[in-house]
Amino acid sequence: MKKALLLLSITFLLFSCTERPPEARVLQGAAFGTTYSIQYFSEAEFDAQKGVDSVLALVNKSVNTYIPESDISKINQGDTTVVVDEIFKEVYAISETVYLSSEGYFDPTVGILRNAYGFGDTNPVTVLDSIVLDSLRTFVGFRKVKLLENGTIKKKYPEIYFDFNAVAKGYGIDKIGDYLEAQGVSDYIIELGGELLAKGKNLTKEQFWTAGIEAIDSELENRTYLATVRLENGALASSGNYRKFRINPRTGQKYVHTINPLTGLAEESNVTSATVLAPTCGLADAYATAFMAMGLERSKKVLAATNGIEAFLTYHTSSVKNGEEVGRFITNGFNKQLVLPKLPADGE
Numbered sequence: 001m002k003k004a005l006l007l008l009s010i011t012f013l014l015f016s017c018t019e020r021p022p023e024a025r026v027l028q029g030a031a032f033g034t035t036y037s038i039q040y041f042s043e044a045e046f047d048a049q050k051g052v053d054s055v056l057a058l059v060n061k062s063v064n065t066y067i068p069e070s071d072i073s074k075i076n077q078g079d080t081t082v083v084v085d086e087i088f089k090e091v092y093a094i095s096e097t098v099y100l101s102s103e104g105y106f107d108p109t110v111g112i113l114r115n116a117y118g119f120g121d122t123n124p125v126t127v128l129d130s131i132v133l134d135s136l137r138t139f140v141g142f143r144k145v146k147l148l149e150n151g152t153i154k155k156k157y158p159e160i161y162f163d164f165n166a167v168a169k170g171y172g173i174d175k176i177g178d179y180l181e182a183q184g185v186s187d188y189i190i191e192l193g194g195e196l197l198a199k200g201k202n203l204t205k206e207q208f209w210t211a212g213i214e215a216i217d218s219e220l221e222n223r224t225y226l227a228t229v230r231l232e233n234g235a236l237a238s239s240g241n242y243r244k245f246r247i248n249p250r251t252g253q254k255y256v257h258t259i260n261p262l263t264g265l266a267e268e269s270n271v272t273s274a275t276v277l278a279p280t281c282g283l284a285d286a287y288a289t290a291f292m293a294m295g296l297e298r299s300k301k302v303l304a305a306t307n308g309i310e311a312f313l314t315y316h317t318s319s320v321k322n323g324e325e326v327g328r329f330i331t332n333g334f335n336k337q338l339v340l341p342k343l344p345a346d347g348e
Helices: 002-018 048-064 071-076 088-101 111-117 130-137 165-182 281-294 296-305 331-338
Strands: 026-031 035-043 145-147 151-153 187-192 195-199 209-214 225-231 234-240 246-247 254-256 270-277 310-320 325-328 336-341
Touching: 002 035, 002 209, 026 048, 026 209, 035 048, 035 165, 048 088, 048 165, 071 281, 088 145, 088 165, 111 130, 151 281, 165 187, 165 195, 165 234, 165 281, 187 331, 195 209, 195 281, 209 234, 225 234, 225 310, 234 281, 270 281, 270 296, 296 310, 310 331, 331 336
Parallel strands: none
Antiparallel strands: 026 035, 035 187, 145 151, 187 195, 195 234, 209 225, 225 336, 234 270, 246 254, 270 310, 310 325
16 A cells, blocks of 8 residues: 555656646737737637637727728718717827826827828828928817717817827737636737737746847847846837838938927937836837837926836937937836846936
């Protein structure tokens, strides 16, 4: 009997020592003009692909300006009878939060300017001089629109053009996360177009999920990274002008994709890239865009006054002695989540 018990114990130990760590299930596909990759751990069987596709379809139907029959497209085309859904209302609320926090540097009514510069879903304006820009700016301003109690949108001018693209991608990631959690999934990471939402841990490695912060001189075919950051139940989004720009074929002028809603100019601030950690990807997405337009000093003030938002900013500095150099600003909260290399934090 003792011999049998000993054999059972040895067998149990052998199986325990050779037990393979859990493997993540993986989904990959295309959405919002880019690609996504989802890793999650679940013992339960469910049709994750069908669920994710359904979430993406709902977001597209509500706030995708590139779909002519979406709610936002109908509103942009002047349909005042559209009753918006909860997705539109939530994206609108996120936009309003960041609009107020950034003092107008983030504005989802900037769509008419994006289109004019050639970054939207219509043909660009051939001549963009100060007279044209002043005219277009009449139709920009989040205070010129209102979400009414009956779910319709009131615009001061019919030409006002909503553009939620700086929120919708991150928001879509959040909704995929909500779907996975509704299926009982607590450990997952969602990457869509370089933006991330992570919950729980990578159970294969028994550690928190990590992500790289891309260098501004990184090449598409040979990406390089400034640092690695640990994602502890949160989201990460980045914005930068180092790839997203357009050259006017008539004038040769360079336009960056970051548009200052207050001036109407597609101009570079001194912030060259913004990587943001936030509780949700919708917020991270919006704040990353805002910081690109605001510049360093205004961004610092917003970060100091806003709970739950951490950032890693790179920026240009210039001096008579050294010329133009690249600096970085890292909040203390962001620095605490850096894995490699550990960098000195610059402030709260």
